[in-house]
Amino acid sequence: MYLISSQEMLKKAQREQYAVPAFNIHNLETIQVVVDTAKELGSPVILAATPATYSYAGTPYLISICKQAAEIHHFPFALHLDHHENLSDIKSKIEAGIRSIMIDASHYPFEENIDIVREMVVFSHKYNASVEAELGRLGGQEDDLIVDDKQSAFTDPDAAKEYVERTGIDSLAVAIGSAHGLYKGEPKLDFQRLAKIRDKVDIPLVLHGASGIPAEMVKKSISLGICKVNVATELKIAFSDALKQDFNIHPDANDPRHYMQPAKAAMKKIVEEKIRICGSAGKL
Numbered sequence: 695m696y697l698i699s700s701q702e703m704l705k706k707a708q709r710e711q712y713a714v715p716a717f718n719i720h721n722l723e724t725i726q727v728v729v730d731t732a733k734e735l736g737s738p739v740i741l742a743a744t745p746a747t748y749s750y751a752g753t754p755y756l757i758s759i760c761k762q763a764a765e766i767h768h769f770p771f772a773l774h775l776d777h778h779e780n781l782s783d784i785k786s787k788i789e790a791g792i793r794s795i796m797i798d799a800s801h802y803p804f805e806e807n808i809d810i811v812r813e814m815v816v817f818s819h820k821y822n823a824s825v826e827a828e829l830g831r832l833g834g835q836e837d838d839l840i841v842d843d844k845q846s847a848f849t850d851p852d853a854a855k856e857y858v859e860r861t862g863i864d865s866l867a868v869a870i871g872s873a874h875g876l877y878k879g880e881p882k883l884d885f886q887r888l889a890k891i892r893d894k895v896d897i898p899l900v901l902h903g904a905s906g907i908p909a910e911m912v913k914k915s916i917s918l919g920i921c922k923v924n925v926a927t928e929l930k931i932a933f934s935d936a937l938k939q940d941f942n943i944h945p946d947a948n949d950p951r952h953y954m955q956p957a958k959a960a961m962k963k964i965v966e967e968k969i970r971i972c973g974s975a976g977k978l
């Protein structure tokens with residue numbers, strides 16, 4: 695089995711105090727960059743894709759490319775459902791072979807959030823698929839999901855304890871001040887809150903929106919219990935900027951096999967840097 699659940703890798707990260715990076719991928723090239731780099735550095739890795747990405751690339755294509763990448767490298771990794779909300783969509787993707795999911799019901803009231811997530815946990819665990827869910831709500835924008843400041847809410851440590859116990863989830867995404875997309879000013883993370891959540895909850899904790907958070911802050915959050923660090927925006931920017939720059943220098947370029955190379959190289963640098971910040975190199 696090459697497309698694995700996130701459960702074991704996150705438990706190991708929790709025991710050994712590092713984090714597994716989760717990188718958002720979109721197509722063949724971005725999958726190649728993440729898998730090649732993680733394999734080179736001996737890092738466990740999660741490849742994440744939002745519902746919009748699965749629609750864009752086509753779920754069977756994404757699954758097939760990732761399975762092939764894992765087999766070619768003899769390198770099991772998790773292909774993950776990032777911020778999925780639709781239960782029947784998630785179920786069909788699990789049936790198609792995905793073993794790592796995030797069900798995002800964070801926009802529902804507490805009791806409804808629990809009911810929805812609980813149902814997903816019961817289903818997923820029959821397939822040994824791991825389940826991440828979010829309590830509290832991150833601000834910012836991820837694909838079509840836009841949460842303004844008024845709708846965002848930090849995770850309450852006591853509610854987190856009850857939430858984890860009643861849902862049976864495998865990992866918890868916490869809202870402690872990080873946001874999706876780009877930060878307007880210096881990001882502020884509520885480390886005291888994170889420490890309190892860690893105190894009450896014994897499953898791996900997940901930091902979303904890590905693009906643009908200074909390395910030292912990410913490392914501190916890992917020392918306080920974060921076991922999975924999600925990176926999307928920085929990868930997209932590095933890839934796109936290098937592509938634009940290359941077209942500026944070579945306006946007549948028309949061969950994707952050539953003009954994709956600088957974009958892949960720029961993205962690879964970010965992947966390497968994040969793996970080092972997570973402390974996951976050599977942890978396979």
Ligand SMILES: [Zn+2]
Nearest residue numbers: 836902903924
């Ligand atoms: Zn996220």
